[in-house]
Amino acid sequence: MQRFGTLSFGHYGPLGGGRQLTAADALLQAIDLAQGMDDLGVNGTYFRVHHFARQHSSPMTLLAAVAARTERIEVGTGVIDMRYENPLYLAEEAASVDLISGGRLALGVSRGSPESVVRGYEAFGYTGSTDPRGADLAHEHFATFMKAISGEGMADRDASSPFGGGTGRQRIEPHSPGLRSRIWWGAGSRDTAEWAGRTGVNLMSSTLLTEDRGLPFDQLQAEQVEAFKAAWREAGHPGTPRTSVSRSIFPLVTAEDHLYFGGRSDQEGVGYIDGFRSTFGKTYAAEPDVLVEQLKADAAIAAADTLMLTIPSQLGVEFNLRVAESFAKYVAPALGWISTRS
Template identity: 70%
Template sequence: MEKFGFLSFGNYGPGRGSKVIDAHASLHQAIDLSVRADELGVNGAYFRVHHFARQQSAPMTLLAAIAARTKHIEVGTGVIDLRYENPLYLAEEAASLDIIADQRIALGMSRGSPETVTRGYESFGYTGSKDPRGADIAREKFDQFIAAIDGEGIAAGDPRMTGSDRPQPIRPLSPGLKSRIWWGSATRDSAEWAGRQGVNLMSSTLLTEDAGIPFADLQAEQIDRFRAAWDEAGHPGKPRVSVSRSVFPLINDLDRAYFGSTDSDQVGVIDGYRSTFGKTYAAEPDVLIEQLRADAAVMSADTLMLTIPVALGVDFNAHILESFATHVAPALGWNPAGLQSPVGAASVIA
């Protein structure tokens, strides 16, 4: 585990005890937490994207604001739902963001998560899917997006304006942007597909399949298949891989009150598929270190995304990140992202 960051689901609403009651609080706290994480040397700030829900829905503005306020931290998504996107406009946005962030982006994208509405992407004007989940149009849009960011000609030039009818690329272009694009995979097959495409892999806290083995082992197999597919396709370099986990170091009584017990892997049905869900890790740091060392997927990935309890606010989430950075991450091989101040200097929870 070379890097770690936080993954925010971005939920907001007037729930009991919530410190994130509306979209204003959600967006501004996301920026504030990212700044605090940057000061700690945390490597990434990543955000889930959902439509028709009280969560982040239009992430590019948020990521640009974070990039403008930070110096080192990677900004990204986990994941953009391609069913809702115009792939060429998204390519323009992604390139602009990459330039603003000085190549500090990690844009995860995929078919997207289960929705709160039925085929909501059709209300955005994207029809024609023959798959009840819209996976076919997501893959098609991804191909168009990759072609666009790679600088391929998209639209025939107007000779009166360009001097020829040669196909013109989108603008701006950000060199090397494809190396900062990730595919959010929930199966072993889609991980292999991502490896063949030559993009990085994001694997979440659930897989939409059940092989009768522990979640971490199933996810480690997914990662192995991804890397094998990458090598077989002949792509240069080494791809990045991230996994998500709920991890809470128990440092004080408040930590124990919130997270004083863990659960085991669970199997259920989501989006019509039998799925395997990862457990929550919550323990004293020395126990956490051993538990995470025993997690085959965490040890195989280069990046760990900590899913944070957004409703508890900036201070408590900064405390979680600092506790992990101080007491757990170094033992797992963590490489801080350009520390601006010594770890521990931003302590917020006694």
């Protein structure tokens, strides 16, 4: 594990006791948290994307704001639902954020996660999918997006135009030359991980896998990571791909930590989600020395180069900065972490 960052769902709404976290609160706190983590030397800040929900939903404006307020930290998503995206407009936005950030964008995309609405992407105008979960639509949009950010011509030039014209095909502008190498696919199974490896994009793996083969979660996920790397090599892609896994990890350092998460370590489980029999990862919550030994034994963390800590964003900037700082100070160095301030 060379890098670690935080993964936020950006929840907002009622907090209980008459307290309310607004959408503005969630967005502004996300920016403040990213700036604090940049100062700490944490490697990345990533945001989940969910539509029709009180969570982060339109990440590019948030990523641009974070990029403008930080210097070193990687900014990204985990993941954007490609069923909902205009691929050419997303290509323009992604290139803009990558240029603003100085090449710090790590854009995670995928088919998307289970939703609170039925085929919500159709309400956004993206119809015609023959798949019950819209996977065909996601892959179609993704293929167009990848062509666009790679600089391929996407529209015929108008030879009679007074604004340049010419012949041939025109690419999307702006264009960020290095962006293609910083695209990640969020894979929930071994098959999709292998597909990502063959396609030549980086791999994001979550705390949920849509398969159950009777193996512990970390071993199942480590196999997924290794299958991805093997597919990358077999496809003949140059360089070494990035791989990330996400975990809920809470170092118990203060009395407040114990109050919120003491005794909260749970066991991984198996259940059904989105029609698939799935394996769920567990939460780690313990004193730092115990966490180090537990995480060293996690096969998937050992197999990946990046660890994303899922954080309880509703608890505010100060609490989550302390979680990140405790992990950076007491746990991460023993796992091989390299700070951006090193």
